[in-house]
Amino acid sequence: MPFEKLTSKLDRHFERLAEGKGRKIKPADVAKIIAKLEKRKAALMAEIAENADKAERLSHKIAAADEMLARAQFLMEQVQGNVSATPAGD
Amino acid sequence: MKRFAPQFQLGLILALLLLAFWLSGDFQQIAAGVALFLLGMMLLEDGFKAMGGGLLERLLAASTGSLPRAMGFGIAATTVTQSSSLVSVIAISFLSAGLISLQAGIGIIFGANLGTTTGAWLIAGVGLKVDIARYAMPILAFGAVLMFQRSPGARGAGLVLLGIGLIFLGIAFIKDGFDAFSARFDLTRLALSGVAGLVVYTLIGAAATVVMQSSHATMLLVITALATGQIGYDNALAVAIGANIGTTVTALIGAAQANFQGKRLALGHLIFNAVTALTALVLIVPLRMLVDGISDLVGIGAQDFALRLAVFHTLFNLLGLALMVPQMSRLLTYLERRIVAPAPSVSQPRHINADLGAFPITLLTALKNELRHLVQNASLLIAEAINLRLVDLTASKDIRLTVERNREAIGLNVEQRYEEKIKSLHSAIIEFAAQKTALGLPRTAALRLQELRDCSNAVVRAVKAVKHLHENARRFTEAPQGEVTLLYDRLRQSIAQILVEIALLDQSPPEQRSALWIEEERRAIRGEAQKVNETVERLLQRRQLSAANATSFLNDSRYAQEAMEALLDAAELLYRDDDQAMAEIERLLAMEDEDEDKERRAS
Incomplete structure (x- = not known):
């Protein structure tokens, strides 16, 4: 199962929300993070193009940024699913 | 002798009360009314704190950009909460946390002084003219029901209602007490005219406010006494001026233990009120004429002295603003x-102090700033422990070159520096966090407080790990010793890179950074560690590295890894987004080892 830990953390988040604890995450919040991550990745790509000597270190960072983006996209799907599953008026 | 002064004072007050109760049963009713009123004020303050959920603090943070806005906040917040002391405490807390300027703090206090005059209007205009005891009963009943609810909002609303109910009841008690008192005694026989009257009754007003710790209570007593004919109008005006002076004494006593910002605010308050009171005393005759003119103009009856006193109270506070606002820059300089x-x-805390109160925004801001201070101290120490200077690293365009060029040993006593610059600060942070956790903060604030405490622990872990490798880092890099020096240089380079990345993160604007960047650094240092281990293996096989040196290096490599991971843990906790939803997303997206391994295997 992809993002197993993220899924279980997300389940706990939804449980806390059901208990009236914590702040609900909206798709717009996740979109903000995705935009930040994309901007960051573009900056790292530009940096790697200019600094060949740092290529290895930067490639690790770009890989991490890619994974984070994938996790954020997955989170977006879950949050959007949760929003559409929430009854009107809730 | 000084030690017994408070007990003596309390004993004297209690003895005087007993004597007064023995002399007059009606006085018992007046005193009970004052007690209910003060209790109501306390509940009102507690209720607004609980109900607001940080609303007042958020409003304050958004409304203090300029002097008029700060004053506007002071007026509005005091009018709504009827508690200038609550507004003053919030202002001191924000000022101490560095969230507002001294000018904004003074502006809030000026505004609160004007806002507090609305109390006199409420008492004179409504309290004495309507049978408010009738309204008190249902309000108290609703308040009691709400007070026992679990939700902080409902509980806060309950406390506010109970506070209002008790204030109404207190006013009614005082009014009835004075009515009964008037039938037997005539206190106007004690009236003093002329300058003597002004001075004596100003002192009485100040003393009553100091004893009751509330200018509202003094105003309530004097307005009620005035309405029942127990005090002359001129003497009542002097009591109102005295109440303004008395309220600064309370603030000054509170500021005795405050930090320098709290003391500045209290002194500013004293100057404002003293100038206002002196001017009002000097100009009492024209001011009285002006009050009469305004009262006639707005239709306040010639015999309605209670409302005319409210007009006077507002007018002389407005006079204070007209005098002091143009002098603001002089006052600030002074x-x-x-x-x-x-x-x-x-080595000592710069941001956390006792004046921050129990407001989540100020507590967390001060604690974050203190942690930045701790991280700065730790970064300086860690850099020097590996023979580098932080200032060279942050200015460097090529970390590898900077590391290679810096070989000269820096005379650093790591243990002593740790004791002086890290341990003392860390202890203060842990103590502060523990004390504030005990205050029963909202869940999200308590969670953040715990994260920041963990951040401090992580910084200490990083420093302790670096302490272990300090000696070898110096020994193997002071002069080139072949492959082992190159390996230690790679370690120093990795640590230096993390210090630089944390410094960059600290300098970048909060809206542009994310704690998620830390995950990238984590990935990079883990990749580098794996590569270094492969290099050591290869060098051992080729006999280019002795087994003794390889063992030393591998041990130190583990310490370095531990230090870097701890630094990244600290940074991740410290630079987490202030917005609750964004912070929650960062917590969710933070990679954990299990996920990372699985995803690496999958790719």
């Missing part, structure tokens, strides 16, 4: 010169 800011200490 306060800053009179109460000098202490020189910032490297």
Whole structure:
């Protein structure tokens, strides 16, 4: 199962929300993070193009940024699913 | 002798009360009314704190950009909460946390002074003219039901209602007490005219406010006494002026233990009220004429002295603003010169202090700033422990070259530096966090407080790990010794890179950074560690590295890894987004080892 830990953390988040604890995450919040991550990745790509000597270190960072983006996209799907599953008026 | 002064004072007050109760049963009713009123004020304050959920703090943070806005906040917040002391405490807390300027703090206090005059209007205009005891009963009943609810909002609303109910009841008690009192005694026989009357009754007003710790209570007593004919109008005006002076004594006593910002604010408050009171005393005759003119103009009856007193109270506070606002820059200069800011200490806390109160925004801001201070101290120590200087690293365009060029040993006593610049600060942070956790903060604030405490622990872990490798880092890099020096240089380079990345993160604007960047650094250092281990293996096989040196290096490599991971843990916790939803997303997206391994295997 992809993002197993993220899924279980997300389940706990939804449980806390059901208990009236914590702040609900909206798709717009996740979109903000995705935009930040994309901007960051573009900056790292530009940096790697200019600094060949740092290529290895930067490639690790770009890989991490890619994974984070994938996790954020997955989170977006879950949050959007949760929003559409929430009854009107809730 | 000084030690017994408070007990003596309390004993004297209790004895005087007993004597007064023995002399007059009606006085018992008046005193009970004052007690209910003060209790109501306390509940009102507690209720607004609980109900607001940080609303007042958020409003304050958004409304203090300019002097008029700060004053506007002071007026509005005091009018709504009827508690200038609550507004003053919030202002001191924000000022102490560095969230507002001294000018904004003074502006809030000026505004609160004007806002507090609405109390006199409520008492004179409504309290004495309507049978408010009838309204008190249902309000108290609703308040009691709500007070026992679990939700902080409902509980806060319950406390506010109970506070209002008790205030109404208190006013009714005082009014009835004075009515009955008037039938037997005539206190106007004690009236003093002329300058003597002004001075004596101003002192009485100030003393009553100091004893009751509330100018509202003094105003309530004098307005009620005035309405029942127990005090002359001129003497009542002097009591109102005295109440303004008395309220600053309370603030000054509170500021005795405050930090320099709290002391500046209290002194500013004293100057404002003293100038206002002196001017009002000097101009009492024209002011009285002006009050009469305004009262006639707005239709206040010639015999309605209670409302005319409310007009006077507002007018002379407005006069104070008209006098002091144009002098604001002079006042600020004087306060800053009179109460000098202490020189910032490297080893002592700069941001956390006792004046922050129990407001989540100020507590967390001060704690974050203190942690930035701790991280700065730790970064300086860690850099020097590996023979590097942080200032060279942050200015460097090529970390590898900077590391290679810096071989000269820096005379650093790591243990002593740790004791002086890290441990003392860390202890203060842990103690502060523990004390504030005990205050029963909202869940999200308590969670953040715990994260920041963990951040401090992580910084200490990083420093302790670096302490272990300090000696070898110096020994193997002071002069080139072949492959082992190159390996240690790679370690120093990795640590230096993390220090630089944390410094960059600290300098970038909060809206542009994310704690998620830390995950990238984590990935990079883990990749580098794997590569270094492969290099050691290869060098051992080729006999280019002795087994003794390889063992030393591998041990130190583990310490370095531990230090870097701890630094990244600290940074991740410290630079987490202030917005609750964004912070929650960062927590969710933070990679954990299990996920990372699985995803690496999958790719």
